[in-house]
Amino acid sequence: MASRVFLVVLLFLLCTSLSFSLYEDQVGLMDWHQQYIGKVKHAVFHTQKTGRKRVVVSTEENVVASLDLRHGEIFWRHVLGTNDVVDGIDIALGKYIITLSSDGSILRAWNLPDGQMVWESFLQGSKHSKPLLLVLINLKVDKDNVILVSSKGCLHAVSSIDGEVLWRKDFTAESLEVQKVIQLHDSGKIYVVGFSGSSQFHVYKINALDGELLKHESATFSGGFVGEVALVSSDTLVALDATRTVLVTIVFKDGEIKFQETYISNLVGDTSGVAMILPSTLKGTFALKINTLMLFIRVAGEGKLEVVEKVDHATVVSDALSFSEDKQAFAVVQHGGNKIHLTVKQGDDWNSDLVKENIELDHLRGNVHKVFVNNYVRTDRSHGFRALIVMEDHSLLLVQQGKIVWNREDSLASIIDVTTSELPVEKDGVSVAKVEHNLFEWLKGHLLKLKGTLMLASPEDVVAIQAIRLKSSEKSKMTRDHNGFRKLLIVLTKAGKIFALHSGDGRVVWSLLLPSLRKSEACDNPTGLNVYQWQIPHHHVMDENPSVLVVGRCGFSSNAPGVLSFVDAYTGKELYSLDLAHSIVQVIPLPFTDSTEQRLHLLVDADRRVHLYPKTPEAKSTVEQEISNIYWYSVEADNGIIKGHVIKSKCIGKGADDFCYDTGNLWSIVFPSESEKIIATVTRKPNEVVHTQAKVSVDQDVMYKYISKNLLFVATVSPKASGAIGSVDPEESSLVAYLIDTVTGRVLHRMSHHGAQGPVHAVFSENWVVYHYFNLRAHRYEMSVIEIYDQSRAENKDVLKLILGKHNLTAPVSSYSRPEVVTKSQSYYFTHSVKALAVTLTAKGITSKQLLIGTIGDQVLALDKRFLDPRRSINPTQAEKEEGIIPLTDALPIIPQSYITHALKVEGLRGIITVPAKLESTTLVFSYGVDLFFTRLAPSRTYDSLTEDFSYALLLITIVVLVAAIFVTWVLSDKKELREKWR
């Protein structure tokens, strides 16, 4: 009964809601969801008696997660905010995970088994300093571990039970830069060592129980320090002097501080290059990096240094791990071909190998970046070791007994850009039949479906039906489908790795760590920027593969030289790559292709010169024909200037070749720096299709949409209001929205919202733009819509004119004509703050649009564009209602059923991509953040196709039955007629 009531309620809700929603059994049919954590920064193992063995990691995406050591699955996971960078992680009391984040100002404890937050405390301090986290191991005060945090110029001692700050010692007066906090063995005393100024060295001996200062010593070293320190033993430090040529051994025993200098050149012959002390916790040994060379140097007694081993820079050493009473171990990972060599060595003895393993990598993962080692007891009671390895491509491997137990592709947590590619066309030679069921299976499946439709199915049947639907091989085939639902999503990640994901089930079809985006001597900090469709074969679909263009640069600044890489979209092989002499600031895909169907691209460098790719004479002649019609704009957000440019002439001077053009400034818009600051710019998607140019309103009036590909939406706020929400008075804050034509630089519309503040998220489609901001006066978020209509074609309403040909509908539209536009706008309140905003795209643009709103709760909400219609009025007339105008409300509705992510969350949501399917009613939505989510949306329902669960068998049976009935009745009537005649 209850279920019936629920059903009725559900049905009622479905009827009332105007948007699309799912049934429970449709989850997973056309959507998939994947969870990632990002590149691991810290890991702590927890292998105590708890039944499940797990490792807790913190990552560069600010995720704290607990992973299963056996399978690599996520037990629990917390995504901290984007500004809440994790500085350290540790275990306290054997049951709490302690994380220090936000530059050492937030300390949290998470319950180990389920990830619930136990407590959180905010640490105060005035100045910035290196955050350090130390959980005192042996010191138990009433079963309490004391946590020492050095941050913000202070040393805090925090109780691990409730997060209460026990005591606090302020070092700001001494301007001490704390380098290390050292726990003395088995006593409640700690050493705090650090530098003040550049050459003063301090040692504080503090009672950890009450913060009492026991002793303070300081000494001056004339050479100065650079601030890199390695702790060798509890009373010995090694530091670098200010010139980075001398290693200083600092011994602070029994109240005196001794310095001993060793020239690096004495240890290594060749010392060209900058020396760096690498952070490590090995006992008696530290690691020094000079250029590509890594040295392990042991501190013998009396501060004498001796080199233990020289290795190349690709070698990685783990932290020390104490595995039995007094023994310590650490792991060293080295590279050799496609193998990595893992060696676990004991304590201070460099030559003892506890474990030596060679692990073969299945495919290119780059260098090892980090290794964490953990011990376990083997079945024969000896010590075994396993290692968690973080690779260059951000993947995470667990290695045990010389094998990779599991791996995680965690670079998918940091997607930079997405493009799509069609799948190969089904070829005759390739049999797809093997994935189809045989006839009996097919019939059985349809019979089950039939049962389900007729409500005759038993619970087991229902389960079987669901399994069939979910497993449907149809969706994960590697060929193009008729409806265009199956595509390859090609994603570029922060690691410089490119993945092709199948849109059917989200599996990785291929992945490639781009060699051109790897760290090398020529390119120190390669960063991926964008990925574009480079070549889409139409004429030779059967025998040519599409390819994508990956754009990157060597370094973080915009004038760093660019890198181009061309990748085959089907095989994932890099075709070729180019190291450019010029930088890349902007990439303009042109609407032209050459004879091999490569798309022409213009790359703008930091000197505002334009470079044409591909560099072929054919491409050049194509561009030069259209050169006077190529315009582009640049936004200098820091300067508050938007400029328009045009190509002028061939390059002259340095780096000039035939495919390089100089440009001229065509127009500029200068925002007054004291009152406006650019915070958002949005344009239309270049591939968007508009179906109807006119909008017929209720009174049979025609409004022509102002559809220009060259419109730019710009939002500026007063500079004071660019901070956090609430940091400014409503009187002093305002937001101005602009619509700018990017060919002529005309401001078509300008509108100011007083008392409004960013952040602004906006989406531009057809002739409207929707933007989201905060209204300080109403203390709520607001969404505004601007629709822009072309007035110059408004006279085309007259039928007579149309018949006589006196209309200007066929006249070419030019940006240089004086625009006669009218705009309509309206604002509505919206409850949520927004992380991303997108709009559905369909193949022909007929289907009505939905806004896709990435909410603060990391979900994606679909909101009908009709709610954001500026023509909504309080009491729409009957005719207006028929047109679909919704009565005016002050707030936009949030209908729970219209969350397209239904029960799931896309943690750390950063972007939403929409791709039209071939089927007009349907659009594909891919949202990414730390997680990935993909689904198919039909904003106006699937009006152009039968649903998937349509029972063809039932239709067939009905036809057969009908035909049979016709024959039977025919025979019967014949007989009856005969009988009548015989009568």
Next chain:
Amino acid sequence: MKKNLSLFTLFFFLLLSSSLAFESDELLVDDDEFGLEGGQPQQQPQVRLAEPTSTTTRSTTTTRRRFSDSDSDSKIQFSLEHAFGDSDFVSAGTFSARLKTSSHGGQVRTLTKLRFSRNDLSEVEKENFEKLLQSDDFYRIRVPSNALSPPGRDYIISSVKARCLPREGLDEHFVIHMEGVNILAVNYGGLGACPYPRQLKLPSKWSFNSHTVLKNSEQAPRAPIFAEDTLGGEIGEGEVVQPPERSFWAKYWMYLIPLGLIIMNAVTQAMNMPEEQAAGQQGGQVHQSAAALPRGPNTAVRRR
């Protein structure tokens, strides 16, 4: 034409009337202002369209003294410079305007009564312009970004294909977007349409016919506020408002008509042969139950 004229007269009265929301000081250089305004009546409504509300309501000018800008202390000037193609910018004219300071919770300075006087084109400039027309190149102009202390942070540059300007003379149209005394942008171009294969056409008169409009930011419409509705934001809005109650007949006509037919049928049958009445009704019931048997509308459709 009559409509146009009446529109114009209306507009004209609006211009003369004291409390106008904006100042669109159209200074038309070549001719007597009033005469020219009268001479081109069709342009005025267009200008109206382009800037529905200009200066903010804050400005409180009441009188329009067109020819006596005698307050020299509040009068400012800034120059317009132009360039032919890639040449350097040279002075081409002067904008003059009145600076109005209103203390509206702080010093708010706005420009009003913008006038523009263009220098005559020299022979060299004419030649240059003709070259531009021949090569379909850009005619570029610039103004300072700050009217008080030129050039301000940077110049505001605007360009137009030279072939878009010539008509009778050279018609140009400026829309200057202001924020206080800062100039944000200049929409510059010819008066009419300028479709792409731009035809070469030399002007008959080598002088500029300038139209200028000053524009300030307009206020965005506020979100509607319903006092009684402020709480029900989450779900309630999604529901469609119930349609008003309809009359009994409007609601149930589809049931009433068949019922009437059945009754009429029954009555006629009863009149003709009373003994067959029961059979007829039973038949009707059988039919009804048969129609009600299939579950759900889908199966009903397929059965057909």
